[in-house]
Amino acid sequence: MLRPSRAERSLVSQILVLALALFGGLALALALIFGGAFREHAQARTGAEIQTIAASAVQLLSDGLAERRREISVMVQSPTLWREGLDSAGVVALLGRARAVSPNSLWIGVADLQGVIVASTDGLLQGQSVAARPWFRHGLAGPYLGDVHPAVLLEPYLPSPASGDPLRFLDLAAPIQIDGRTVGVLATHLSWDWARQVSERVLPSDAAARGIELLIFDKAGALLYASGGRTAALRAAGQRLRTRPAAAAQPPMPWTERWMDNQEYLATLAPAGAGSPVAEIGWQVVVRAHSGKSFEPARNVLVVAGAAGLATALVLSIAAWFGARRLGSDLAMLTHAANRIEAGHAEVRIPPASSSKEVLGLSRALSRMTQRLIESQADLERQVAARTAELEAANAELAKQARRDPLTGLLNRRGFEPKAQLLFDLALRGGRPLCACMVDADHFKAVNDTHGHAVGDQVLKRIASCLQSRMRRTDLLARWGGEEFVLLLPDTSLEAAGELAEGLRLAIGASTTGAVGRVTVSIGLAQIAPTDRTLQALVERADLALYRAKDMGRNQVSSLAALL
């Protein structure tokens, strides 16, 4: 299908499309710009927040471990107590007090040099051998901090952690020495549920809703703890600490990464200060924020801004559409009026358009111009009518002059012939008499030669006047040419014509013209014959009779009938 050209599309649709594209594009661009800025701001804020959380967690974990270490260190450096025996009542009381101070220390016990538990909190494992346990072996040599491990011997005796995770311990141990001689090993099994408590202290209350998690990995990258009770699930899924793009930066900057669950997170790794127990054990404390949940407000702002922008664009477009429709309706009205005027309805007026000042100005200008054109046209038509009338009068005058002899005012030959033809046809058809009479001045050349041409003209005018005064209304008189005249006498017999001709001859011959005196005329007469086919035949016979009169001495009437 062919696309309509711009000239074929209405003003309203063009303005509507333009407004929608303009306002809609602007709204989307603004929503994207502001949404992007808001997201960046939210990302920076969340990044700073998770850095603080991670740093706090590292601090709490370090402090906790250092505290436990100090407790063990203080306890083993009490030779007076140990001299009483590794399983003395004083030792047992000390162990109980130590656990009361540190509720996460689920078990505190003393092993003799053979690895047999000789004293412990609640008497648990007493008499059992721990010689194979790493804490014992390392603890004989010096202070020991072991990584998180599942409960082995104690599990049946202790309650499961509140988190629901399996019971796991952190082992701290130190050699008991008297006078520089090792006599046993003091050990504390710290519940790993302690990590949950730390996590709950540092994470905000809405962490789960915002998708913020605290993860603790061991030095090999294996997951030790995940907040929100997700440790078991994530460990089962094989979650490990993956790449850390910004880990080299000091302090590590938050980075965005797609994790094992294929979700995008903003994550940060808290640095553990050199010498801190956390650095020593190699834990890596990560706090990650789920991009989708964390930046949901930013996305909501983007959606709301976009929707509000589009709604505004729609409202503006509708307003533009209304404006364009008013303008379009005014233009259509002007076009309609112009078309009617063009079709000849001069009474139509260009109506005033009210959609805008400019269109009102245009309609008024068009109205004035149209009025001016209509008036000009009427004026032109009047002028044309006047010129036409003048021209017709001139043409009529010309036609008249073409049929009249300017000297005598009589019909000339051209004016004579159609009228004579009519009389001839009527006479021939009606079988009525018709006579032609040719009148010619005698010796007229001599008049001209003697008195001049102007005087000759006066003579001709006098003859014409004389002829005209004596003819009837139904007779037809014309100047045939030069000094010759023709008379057509309807319903006139040859005798009557002869009498008329004689009277004319006498009257002309009796009159005088100034110094010229008398000028006579010769007259030839002929009557229509039934055999005549043309007017010319009749006139020629009259002319013949005229020549005869001239031949016979002039100043006389000659009738053709007499010749036949």
Ligand SMILES: Nc1nc2c(ncn2[C@@H]2O[C@H](COP(=O)(O)OP(=O)(O)OP(=O)(O)O)[C@@H](O)[C@H]2O)c(=O)[nH]1
């Ligand atoms: N003044 C004047 N002279 C005219 C006019 N028309 C013709 N004539 C003159 O009329 C004269 C006619 O001369 P001709 O034909 O010899 O005839 P005529 O002298 O009358 O001789 P006849 O007819 O034989 O008697 C010429 O001298 C023409 O110049 C006119 O309108 N005015």
